[in-house]
Amino acid sequence: MGKENNHTGVFVAFVLLSECQWDKAKLINDCKADWGIELADNDSDNAMVCTLGDITVAAALMPGPVPNGEAEHYAAANYMWPEAVDAAKNHKAQIMVSVIGKEAGLIERGKLFTKIVASCLRQDGATAVYTDGAVFHPGFYSDVASLMKKYDDALPILDWVWFGVYRTAEHSGIYTYGMRKFGKEEMEVYADNADLNDMRDFLLNITAYVLDGNVTLNDGETLGFSAEQKLAITISDAIALDGKSIKIEYPR
Known part of the structure; x- marks a missing residue:
């Protein structure tokens, strides 16, 4: 209990998209405008990887839906969003977001991760967030994340x-x-x-x-x-x- 395990420090989410397309430049600009996060561009059209201090941030467009009907399965458990299953069924692609970095604190990593995901939700066609065995409404996820703009010490627990x-x-x-x-x-x-x-x-x-x-x-x-x-x-x-x-x- 409290020790490192296979799940510790694993911050990964899939932003579901209604079409197989994204605007990487918009994501980089939104992260700066929303949170003051400076993400460096790279040469890949379908992926963005950069290092912020000891933390590595990656976002990539993944063609096709989440495999094996996983998103639909977990969407069915969202008692706060009756349309979650429909949103999951209809997605055609995803943006996979990950934040890793063993030296940085877990709370710091978690906050950065949620900020990046929230900015991904400003992409055209973003319909849901699938992470940690749950499918979240984009408006709900973004509203919880926005608490970090109002209060420096706010923890977006309902996104985590x-x-x-x-x-x-x-x-x-x-x-x-x-x-x-x-x-x-x-x-x-x-x-x-x-x-x-x-x-x-x-x-x-x-x-x-x-x-x-x-x-x-x-x-x-x-x-x-x-x-x-x-x-x-x-x-x-x-x-x-x-x-x-x-x-x-x-x-x-």
Whole structure:
């Protein structure tokens, strides 16, 4: 828990396009206008790769849709966007965006990554973002990213982490998907007859606490938002995900 794993530092997204075309010069100009990010051009028509300090940024036009119907599959889980599946089904190409750089901090990398993706969404024909097992509405993704223009310390958590819903015969709950790229384990919270919106807000607050403070939650410890509150933390096989997850007791 908290150690490097195969997912740590992997920031990759696919901006879905309605046509197989992009304007690389526009992307470079938009990154500068939107965020003050200076991206260097190169000789390739279909790819842009440049280095910003210790970070390498790459964006490339990929002809054809995301293979194996992956985008459509994950779009079906977006309970906030009923048209997500249609947007995923109809895309004809994608811009693959990646940000790598082991020396730079994970939060710094994550912020830069989200800024580049948001600028890609200003391309003509950009219809969705597929990343970390979720398909996001372009307006939603851009609105969350824009928080970084208003507040220097803002974390675009809703672009980084998907808060999924799961149900079993015994209970329903909310899980995170996207924490592992920050070197953290995914989290799950569940309860009987609890409001899922309240549960999601609860887990969102914990996610912000973990990422903002680089906090590691350990098995057997407790967590609380007051001196009296002591919510149990358990690490065990995940319910809605592969591998282990952190289970956090939901307050009554």
